[in-house]
Amino acid sequence: MEHFVVSARKYRPQTFKDVVGQQAITNTLLNAIEHNHLAQALLFTGPRGVGKTTCARILAKKINQDDNQDPNEDFAFNIFELDAASNNSVDDIRNLIDQVRIPPQVGKYKVYIIDEVHMLSQAAFNAFLKTLEEPPKHAIFILATTEKHKIIPTILSRCQIFDFKRITVKDAKEYLGYIAEQEGVNAEDDALHIIAQKADGAMRDALSIYDRVVSFSGKDLTRQAVTENLNVLDYDSYLTATELILNNDIPQLLMLYNEILSHGFDGHHFIAGLASHFRDLLVCQNPKTIALLEVGENTKALYFAQAQKASAQFLLKGIELANECDLQYKSSRNQRLLVELCLMQLASLTFEGEKKKDSSFIIPATHFTKPPAPAPALKLSKKEKEVIVGNEYSQGDSAPPRESQVPTARPEQQEKDCAPAVAEPEPQPLEKQEEPEEANSEKNVTSEAPSAEPTPETEEINTTTEPAIAKRTVSGLSLKSIQTKKELEAQKREARKEEVIEKNGKFTEDEMQEAWFEFASEQNEKGEKILASIMQTDTPILKGKQIWIELPNETMKLELEKVQYHLMGFMKEKLQNTHIQLEVSINEKAERKFAFTPIEKFEKLKEKNPLLEKLRSTFDLDI
Template sequence: MAENYRALTRKYRPQSFDDIVSQDHVSSTLKNAIKQNRISHAYMFSGPRGVGKTTMARVLARTINQIDNSVDGESLNQTLNIVEIDAASNNKVEDVHQLRETVRIPPQNGRYKVFIIDEVHMLSKQAFNALLKTLEEPPSYAIFIFATTEPHKVLPTILSRVQRFDFKRISVDEIVQRLKSICVDEDITIDDESLHVIAKKADGALRDALGLMDQAIAFCGTTIKHEELLQALNVVGHDQLFEYTDAIQKQDSNTGLDLIDRLIKNGVDIQEFLVSLTEHLRNLYVAHQSDKMYLVEATEETKEKYRESAKQFSDEELIRMLHLVSEAQVKIKDVQQPRIHFEILMLKLIHMGRTKEINQLISGLEQLKKNGSNQIESEPSVQKSTDSDSKKNSPAKSEPTPAAALDDSSEKENKQSRPSPEPENNRSSKTSENSGSMPDFEQAPHPAGTETSTMVEEKPEEVKAEDPDEDFLTIKPSLGFVKGISSSNGQEKSKGAKHNDKKAEAPKPNQRIKSLDDIEACWKEFLNNVKENAPQMLYFQILRLKLKELKGTTLIVSVDNEFATNLVEENQQMLSSIFKKMSGTFIRFSCRVEQAEGKKKESISPYERFKEIQKEDPNLKKIVNLFGAELEY
């Protein structure tokens, strides 16, 4: 049996026009030309490999010379009327000269003398030019048939002298049907899924499909199973592709990495797998449009799997996956570690954000924008240095000023510690020791850049109050309120009481600013002017200022970072001119960097602050994880 064995590609080579698969447009034209006796002197058959170009030429030569079917197609070359020439090895001018001499000899036992030149595009330019005259005006019995896979390499002068027929690729279904008939003749048992694997692997070439079938029979025997076929041909099966996309859908990186490891160990070529994966994702997209399943080349069972799997993805997700896979397919050819890049592709597809999540994040961003704008609008115009000003007493009692309350507390403490009251100037002097140096508004203004006094920090034992109405004294008072205590007289106490009975009115233009209360009264109007006339960044920093003390024409304010200090100093002239235009008084701003109690820590870097913001806002954290956002500063 081994002596008589012939490969399927040779054994099942077509002998007639009806045996040729999927080239009906060429077969019908040639048969009609023979019937009408309108045979041309030169033909050119072009198309992909393995689609029947040379076979069609032999069938045409057999038919016009009426050669019996008992003569094999490969034996036609042994007859005197049919000459086959391989242009790949006979591409010189001398070979064409020999061909011209052969053309002069008429046929011995037939009507036509046929010259089949295979791979004609391999002829040199000089050989083509030597053939031109004979091709244009051949003897009446001479017929030239050229076959080529690259017609664009043939000279236009040659193309203009022939009838050209373009052969098309053979579809998967047509190859499957041809293989089924051969399997019946050869008594081979094989399932439809395996036949589709062979047909798709052949890539439109029936000759390649017959060669793969020969290989499968040699490996599996007369009974071919799907798993054994995949192993024999080393091709990627649908099960592996569906397993790949299932891992992506479930976002299971462990399963995905295990699958890649098995593929590599089984010797699957990464480039070939990416080609199959691209087609697989394309089929999923087509399956998402249920009325276009005819575009998917697979069995009905596999098409049903595509329909079920496509429901897990949206069109947008499939398009994004197609883009990533096709991009990796191009880049992976040039990388030094293709497996690592293959795994990176898998992780990208697994951790890729889903459409629903992205829509939710977009909605969260819109809500975040609204909340951010509302927060800026609702931010208070003045931030006090202490929280005692925001607390309210009961309506039955009048609200004392911090200065008056502090003085009363001092009196109570002195009474508890001594049996007899002390003079007022002694109480004031003790309070002055706890409060630091007091501002004197009658003094000359400090020169620009003069360092101001340090903040007052009361000790816990000095601020404890027995009266429940005085619980706000536990909070550190600002110098702006301690200024009401003086050793000279009690006039400052009456001023504090008057401040609580009636709110201070904003000073009119050209009215001199005399106290911190005057600053507070016109501060809101000042902020509005800054918002209209100053940069937005400066306005936001001014909003965060805390008023501390007024020394002459120098307003001491506290800030929580050095950036605000530098910004205020750089725009000192602008702020002073805005305040003077509004109130008629020239005020110079002096900043002091302070940290609130309970928050005394070193200033964090912008990167650490960005991480804290992510912890506070889950939507922002999802965006950073999804798109890999990084802070640039």
């Protein structure tokens, strides 16, 4: 069996031209060698698998080559590689320093490549400082690391730093296509694109994935084989899900998500990919941003076609909902329900935006063209009617209601609260026998209730409140309906108050001031000392229907405006007028009215009670 060499080693670049995706760095190094501007200490930093160590080896070989030498000479005796992850002590650095002093036997330079240099200890870094700053002429140090922030600043300041970037999807796909051609593998463009995306900018990872997929599929590398082997969601799934979302097809959308979960995919991965899919559709809508779409040419046409069906507003809202679900996924206890709720919200976006069109309703409007059939009349027993009458009488009415005022249940209430009492379409003999008793009970109810003629005021109020409140009726056969009746009676009483207030609208300034200070006194008794003090700061005056009060600063005004609703409700009820308004003005000079010294306090008190002056003079008191 022939020994297999992985593609990452077999196709490792041997010249700077072969390096993928790092043209800026390779051109800089070539020019530095050509013009003899190469520094003696270099630091290569960047993500894993982007060519740092490869470029270091190519550079070490390049600087020792002459025109007369064999281009395949690797100068292995002049290149020393040190793994700082396992040789990170001070002794290892001291041995390296001892070797640096010896000049090379072949070639011009001895190149020391220290990989993962950030793993060196603090003492090893300090021991390496002097040699790194002033190395011999024949020595060049190339340091490579993935974590530049862990290297001490004194080392960084002595090195010429080269930042390697991630390999783009396009460059990785082209290099994978070149390798597939060399190996005789028939690879689809979309399959190579998925591998390049999965590698996440690392060429070594892309080659490792490529070897695994080729081992699975053989010489024919298809998109389906790649997605199956790598366990990644294909873009077809997202295109189908988006199509269902745009069509408001919630049942099929939930079934698609269930199928995705049954294939072993994670819901978190699905919702994150859906957000990325919406982003790709969004960049397709503008010719300036279409270059940001990193997909194959065949896939780009599908994305562009679906992008025309979705509005930018829908895509932005979809990204927001999917991103919110992504953030809440790990903290959610029912993660599947969270994703399903997000999908239903997404499928409802376009439905809510076209709610006025009949054709866009999930449930057709024809289902509601026929009005619901009226429910049969509710039959009440004598005991139930006594409960209703007694309840209304307990609300404080002048007399029990007449038979015509007994509320009848609405159809929906009959079906919900009183279903057992609804008559059948064909009454049974038992119900026919109960009818005379019910008729007699109705007569008894009306006869037992004392007759009372309504007052003129009550009649006038009922004419105004009847359309809005009095027409509302509820069933009296449940606790919930009894509570609803109490609320209706309260609303009727409030309506009566409003009517009375509207009719009696005349009041004097003294009555207004008396009501004002009465409210302040009530607040004082409730413990609202500050509010009571603010209201007593100045005496309000009446200007037409407006109550004017002058306060010394903005803080007092804000405190008074916080209770303006309750204050004006009290004043309107007390003065029996709904048109009065409160106006608060600020006069900073009014602050001088406050008494701070003992003499000023005594003068204030003397204004209210002149006998205090007589008391002070009689007993010769000091202030």
